[in-house]
Amino acid sequence: MELWYSEQHTPNVRFSVKVNRTLYTAHSGIQQIDVFDSREFGRFLTLDGLMMLTEKDEFIYHEMIVHVPMAVKQDAKTVLVIGAGDGGTVRELARYPGIERIDMVEIDREVVDVCREFLPGTASGLDDPRLNIFYEDGLRFVRDKVDMYDVILVDSTDPFGPGEGLFTREFYGNCHKALKADGVLVNQHESPYYDYYADSMRRAHIRIREFFPVCKVYQAHIPTYPSGHWLFGFASKVLDPVDSVDTAAWNLLGITTRYYNTDLHKGCFALPTYVYDVLDGGRDGQ
C-alpha cells in the first residue's frame, strides 16, 4: 500500500508527497490540523489540507520572513508576530539579543500544542522568555494597539479560511496604527504564478500600498509551496529595505543562516518582469 498526501495547487495541478505515516489528525474547531511523516521532507504540517511547513524546507520561509526586516531594523525592541503557531518565526527572532518583547497572536491554540508535540525543531522557539502568546484573532488583537511595535510579521495562512481577515484593508490599516513611526511590516504575500494566488497577492499589495509609502516585494524559493515561487511584502512608513540596510552591522551579529545572507537581501527584491507587471497592473484598481 502507498499513502500519498496531495494538495490541489490549482484545479488542474496536484502536488503529492509520499507519506510514511500520519502522526496527528483532528479538527480544532477552527481548522483541520494534520501532521505527517515523510521520507522526502521529514515531518510536515498541513492546515485544512494545505501545506504549512516541512522539516526539510521550513528554514527558507522562516529565515526570509524574519531576517530581511530584522536586518533593516536591527534596533527593533518590540515585535508582533501574527499567526506562526509552529514557532519557526519566533525561533529566528529569538536569535536577536536586542529584542526585548515578542508578542505572538495565534488564533488556534491546538496548532501550538500539536507543533510542540510533533515539530520540536520549530516549536523550540516558543520557549523564549521574551515571548508572550495570545490566543485570539490577529485582527482583533491589533485593533486597539497604537504606536507599539518596531516590527510586525504576518505569518498567516492563505487568504481563505481563518486567515482571511489578515489580508484585508482593515487589518493593514490597524497594523499601520500599531507600528511605530519607523516600523516595518512584513507579510507572507502568496505566489505570483498561479492566477488564484497571484490575485490574492495583487490585492494584498494594493491594500498595503494605500497605507505605507514604502511598499516592496521580495521573493524566495520554497519547494513545497504552490509553484515553489513565494513572495513576501515589505512595508514601512520610512525605511527602504535595500537602501537603509546596514549589511556590515548585520554580519557582525554572527547569526548563522542557511538561506538568507546579505547579498541575497539585496537580490531578493529584484523580481521577474512578469511579477512586476502583475504588481503594477494592480495600480489601476482591483
Next chain:
Amino acid sequence: MNENLQRRAPIYEALIRTKRDRVVSFDVPGHKQGRGNPDLTDFLGTQCLSVDLNSRKPLDNLIHPVSVIHKAEEIAAEAFGAADSFFMVNGTTGAVQAMIFSVCKSGEKIILPRNVHRSAINALILSGAEPVYVNPGVDKRLGIPLGMDPDDVARAIAENPDAKAILVNNPTYYGICSDIRKITGLAHDAGMYLLADEAHGTHFYFGDGLPESAMSAGADMAAVSMHKTGGSLTQSSILLTGANMNSGHVRKIINLTQTTSASYLLMSSLDLSRRNLALNGKGIFAKVVEMADYARAEIDKIGGYYCYSHDLANGRSIFEYDKTKLSIYTLDIGLAGKEVHDILRDRYDIQLELGDLANILAILSVGDRVFEIERLVSALSEIKRLHSRDRAGMIDHEYIEPIVDVKPKAAFYADKINMLLRDAAGMISAEFVMAYPPGIPILAPGERITGEIIEYIEYSREKGCILTGTEDMNVERINVVEV
C-alpha cells in the same frame, strides 16, 4: 413539538425519490434536469438543476396540496405553533398581501403603523382597503421609527370601530417590537383580526430569550420571511394562520396572485430550513445573540459609535428589541449611516443590510461566524480613525406624519398631472416616494405633499439614499392627483 415529525422533510424526500427513480421528463421545465442549458448547469450545479422540476403527482402541487406539500406545511405549522401554514414562493410580499386580502375587502379599513413595508400599502392599492395609520413615533436621537404604543392603537380602534384588522410589524426593520400580545387582545376585543408582518421575525419562533412571536401572542395571521434569518432561499416565505382563520379561504386568496409553477428549489429550501430550525434553532440563535452581544461590546470599545439594543425598551413604543440585530448609530463620528454603509461596501468589501441617515444595521443569522464579526468591528475602527469628522452641519431626520387625503386605490387610479417634485407642495401624490434604505414610504398614493416632505426627500438624495417609487426614475418629477 414532536421531534420525530420535525426530522421529516417531505418535499425534500419526494425530490430525492424522484431523482433516484430516474423519471424521464416529457413535461416542463424544458431544460430537462439541466441538459438543455449547460452553462446554467455548470454555474448552479447539476444537483440544483436536477430538482428544478414541475409539479406532478409524487411531488404534489402548491395550488392544491394533498400529499408531500400538505404534509410539509402541516409539519411547519407545528414547528411555528400555528394552526396552518402556507408555503409562499412570491416572497413575504405575497404573504403580506394574502393576509390583507384575506380579511379586508374594498372600502374596509385596516389599522397599521406608518412604517409598514411597501408590500402592505401595495395590497391596499390592489384591494381598495383604506389605511388608518398609527404614528409609530420616532426616537429623536436615532431618527428611527418605533413600534406602536397600545394606547395609540386603542385610540385608533375607538375612532374606527368599523376597521377589520390591525397589522403589526414584529419586529420593524430596525428590530423594534410592539407589545403584540396586548395589541392582539385589543384587536380581538374589538372584533378585529390581528395580522403580523414578521418578515424579520423568523427566529422569534425558535430562539430562547427573543421577543414573542405572533402565533404565540394569539395573532390570526403572520407573514414570516424564512429566507431572511431562517436560511431558506431568497423569495421563499411562509404564511401562518391561527385557529380563527378558514384555511380554505386563505388558500383561495393566495392562489389569486401566486404562480401556478411554484419552484421546488424554493419549497424544498423551506422544508429543510424548517427542519434545521426546529431541531437546532435554540442553539443557533443562542450563538447569534452571543455574537451580536460580542460585536456590541467590541464596537463600544472603539468609542464614537452607539450600539443600541434592549436598553432602548420603554415598555410602550419599544416593548422589546431584537438582540440579533446589530444596529449602530453613526452620527457622533460625523458620518451618516449611509456613508458608513457605502465605505464598508466600497473600501472594505463588507455588505450591510442598511444604512440610513443616522444608523447602520447588520443582520446576524444562522450563517454567521465570528471571523466576519472581527472584520466588521475592525473596519468600523478604521473608518472612525480615517474618516470621522466634525458633526456640525449635519441635520437629523424626523418622522413625518402622513396626511391621507384620498384612499390609496383612488389616488393610484386617478387622473394625474406630472410636475416637478419641488413645485408640488400642497398637491396630493398619486405615487410612492421611498428612500432605500430603509424602504419605508415617505409618500404613498393619496397623501398630501408638504414642504417638509420635499425637503426631506432632497436631503435623503444628497446623502446618497436610493430614491424610488415614481415613474420618473430620477424622482425629480411626480404624478399628482388632478383636482
